[in-house]
Amino acid sequence: MMKISIFYATETGNSAILAEDMAEHLTERLANGQDVQVIDLASAKLNQLQKDALLLFVTATCGEGELPRAVRPFYDALISERPDLSGCRFAVFGLGDSCYADTYSAGGYLFEQALLALQAKKLLRRGLHDASGPELPDDAGRAWLDKVIQKAR
Amino acid sequence: MAQIAFIGAGPAALYTAQALVRMHPDIRIDMLDRWSKPNGLIRYGVAPDHLGTKRVARQFTRLFERQGVGFFGGVEVGRDLDLCELRDLYDVVVLAVGLHGDRHLNIPGEQLPGVRRSGALARWLNGYPTATRPQPLGSRVVIVGNGNVALDLARMIAKGPDELGAAADPALFAALETGRVGEIHVVGRSEAAKAKFASPLLRELKALKETQIFVEDLDRTETTGLKSTPPLAVLADLHGSGPADARCTLRFHFEKQPVEIVGKRQVEAMAFRAKTGTLTVPASAVITAIGFEEAPDASLRRSAFDVSGNSHKLAPDLYCVGWFRKGASGSLPDAREDGISAAQSILSSIIPSNVAGREGLAALLKQRRIATSTL
Numbered sequence: 001m002m003k004i005s006i007f008y009a010t011e012t013g014n015s016a017i018l019a020e021d022m023a024e025h026l027t028e029r030l031a032n033g034q035d036v037q038v039i040d041l042a043s044a045k046l047n048q049l050q051k052d053a054l055l056l057f058v059t060a061t062c063g064e065g066e067l068p069r070a071v072r073p074f075y076d077a078l079i080s081e082r083p084d085l086s087g088c089r090f091a092v093f094g095l096g097d098s099c100y101a102d103t104y105s106a107g108g109y110l111f112e113q114a115l116l117a118l119q120a121k122k123l124l125r126r127g128l129h130d131a132s133g134p135e136l137p138d139d140a141g142r143a144w145l146d147k148v149i150q151k152a153r
Numbered sequence: 154m155a156q157i158a159f160i161g162a163g164p165a166a167l168y169t170a171q172a173l174v175r176m177h178p179d180i181r182i183d184m185l186d187r188w189s190k191p192n193g194l195i196r197y198g199v200a201p202d203h204l205g206t207k208r209v210a211r212q213f214t215r216l217f218e219r220q221g222v223g224f225f226g227g228v229e230v231g232r233d234l235d236l237c238e239l240r241d242l243y244d245v246v247v248l249a250v251g252l253h254g255d256r257h258l259n260i261p262g263e264q265l266p267g268v269r270r271s272g273a274l275a276r277w278l279n280g281y282p283t284a285t286r287p288q289p290l291g292s293r294v295v296i297v298g299n300g301n302v303a304l305d306l307a308r309m310i311a312k313g314p315d316e317l318g319a320a321a322d323p324a325l326f327a328a329l330e331t332g333r334v335g336e337i338h339v340v341g342r343s344e345a346a347k348a349k350f351a352s353p354l355l356r357e358l359k360a361l362k363e364t365q366i367f368v369e370d371l372d373r374t375e376t377t378g379l380k381s382t383p384p385l386a387v388l389a390d391l392h393g394s395g396p397a398d399a400r401c402t403l404r405f406h407f408e409k410q411p412v413e414i415v416g417k418r419q420v421e422a423m424a425f426r427a428k429t430g431t432l433t434v435p436a437s438a439v440i441t442a443i444g445f446e447e448a449p450d451a452s453l454r455r456s457a458f459d460v461s462g463n464s465h466k467l468a469p470d471l472y473c474v475g476w477f478r479k480g481a482s483g484s485l486p487d488a489r490e491d492g493i494s495a496a497q498s499i500l501s502s503i504i505p506s507n508v509a510g511r512e513g514l515a516a517l518l519k520q521r522r523i524a525t526s527t528l
Contacts (some may be wrong), residue, residue, distance in 0.1 A: 011485075011486040011489070011490050012209045012485045012486055013168065013171065013209070013212050014209060014211075014212060017212045017215075052311075052412070062486070063351070063352075063353065064352055064353065064383065068486070069368070069486070070490075090190060097205035097206075098205075099203060099204070099205050100353045100357065101238075102356060103353065117382065130205075131205030131206075131208055132204045132205040136211075136312075137211075
C-alpha cells in the first residue's frame with residue numbers, strides 16, 4: 001500500500017486543479033491499495049509531512065519568482081523550524097509561464113531546495129509545465145506522475 | 154438540492170462557483186451573462202499576448218462540462234428579466250457583474266475623436282463581438298495611466314505581428330495599424346516609485362524586438378542603492394534598452410497631471426502639468442487607462458444595494474462578489490480568494506427550498522422569446 005500526499009501551492013487555481021487531477025490519475029492507475037491525499041499548502045501544517053508517505057508538491061510561481069502569498073507561512077515555518085525530513089521521499093512539479101523567463105518555475109525550485117536542505121530524498125527531477133507552451137498541464141502532470149510512481153516502487 | 158444563480162460569468166463568479174462545487178458538490182449552479190460566452194475579463198480583458206494567463210480559463214471549462222453548471226448567455230438581468238424574478242426562481246442569487254465602465258479624465262478635449270478607452274480597446278483586441286471597429290491609432294500614441302492596463306496596451310502596440318503569439322488575432326491589431334506607431338508615451342500622475350506597475354510586466358518589455366525604451370523623470374541618483382526596490386530598479390534598468398534603429402520608441406513619464414487634450418477636429422496633442430511647467434506631447438491618439446467604474450449603461454447599480462465592500466451578503470438570498478462588491482481593483486488571485494470566502498459565506502446560511510431554478514428560468518426566457526446562447 002502506497003501512501004501519497006499531494007501538496008499544492010496555488011494563486012490562480014491552476015495548481016489546485018492539477019493536484020486534484022493527479023490524485024484522480026493515481027487512484028485510477030493504482031486501482032486499490034493506495035492512500036492519496038490532496039492538501040492545500042495554504043492551510044497545511046508541518047506535521048503533515050509524514051515520513052511514511054511519498055510527498056509530492058505541485059507549485060505555482062508568482063510575482064518576482066515567489067511562492068503564492070497564501071503558502072508563505074508554511075514555507076517560512078519549513079525554513080525556520082527545520083523539521084528533520086531524512087527518510088522522506090519527495091518530488092516537485094513546478095508550474096510556470098515562460099512569458100516571464102527570469103523567474104520561470106522559481107516557486108518549484110524554492111520548495112525543492114528547502115526540502116533537500118532538510119535531508120529529504122528527491123525521487124525525480126522537477127517536473128515542469130509552461131502555461132505559454134503547447135502542452136496541457138494535465139498531460140505534463142500525468143507523464144511526470146508515471147515516472148514518479150516507477151521510481152517510488 | 155440548493156439552487157444558485159450568478160449574474161455575470163467572469164472570474165468572480167467562476168472562482169466562487171468552483172469553490173462552491175469543491176465544498177459542496179450537491180448544489181446546482183447556473184450562470185447568466187449579457188455576453189454570449191463566459192469568462193468575462195479573462196476573455197475580454199487579459200491581454201491576448203499573455204497566453205499563460207488566458208489559459209487560467211481552462212480550469213473553468215470543467216465547471217460547465219463535468220460539474221453541471223448551466224450557462225445562459227446573452228441574457229441581461231434588468232432588461233430581459235428583473236432581479237426579483239430571478240430571486241424568486243433560485244435559493245440564492247449572486248451579483249457578479251463586475252465594473253466595465255472606463256473611468257474618464259474629466260478634462261477639456263476628452264470628447265475629441267482619437268480619444269480611446271482602455272477597456273473598450275482591450276475588448277476590441279480580444280475579439281469582443283459587438284465592439285465597433287476602431288480607427289487606426291496613427292503614429293503617436295499617448296497612454297494615460299501608471300498601472301498594468303497601461304503597460305499591457307503599450308506592450309501590445311509596440312509588438313510586431315510575430316511577437317503577439319497564438320492567442321492574438323493579427324487582423325484586430327492590423328485594424329489599429331499598430332505597426333505604424335512610431336512613438337508611445339505612457340504618462341502618469343504618480344512618481345516613479347509609486348507607480349502601480351507590476352515588475353514582471355515591466356521586465357517583459359525588455360524582450361520587445363522593435364522598440365527602444367526611455368524612462369523620463371527618473372532620478373537616477375535615487376535608484377542607485379535601491380536595486381531591490383521595484384519598480385524603480387526595473388525602470389532604471391529599462392532605460393535605453395532595445396535596438397537603436399527601432400521602429401518605435403516607448404517613453405515613460407511620471408508626475409504629470411493631465412490638463413487638456415488638444416485638437417480641432419481630432420486629437421493633436423495632450424498637455425500635462427509638470428512640476429517644472431507644462432509638458433505637451435504631440436499625439437494622434439490618446440488612450441485613457443486610469444481604471445474602471447460603473448458603466449453608464451449598467452443595468453444593475455451598486456447604489457441600489459448596500460454594497461459596503463465588507464460583506465458578501467446583501468440579503469439572506471442575495472450576495473455579491475468581485476469588483477461589483479469591492480470596486481475595480483485586484484487580479485485573478487484576488488478574485489479567487491474573494492470567491493472562496495463568498496462560497497463559505499453562502500454555504501453557511503443557504504437553505505434549499507422548492508424553487509423552480511434552471512427549468513423555471515428556461516421557461517420564463519422561452520415565454521419572453523429571449524434567445525440564449527449555451528455552451
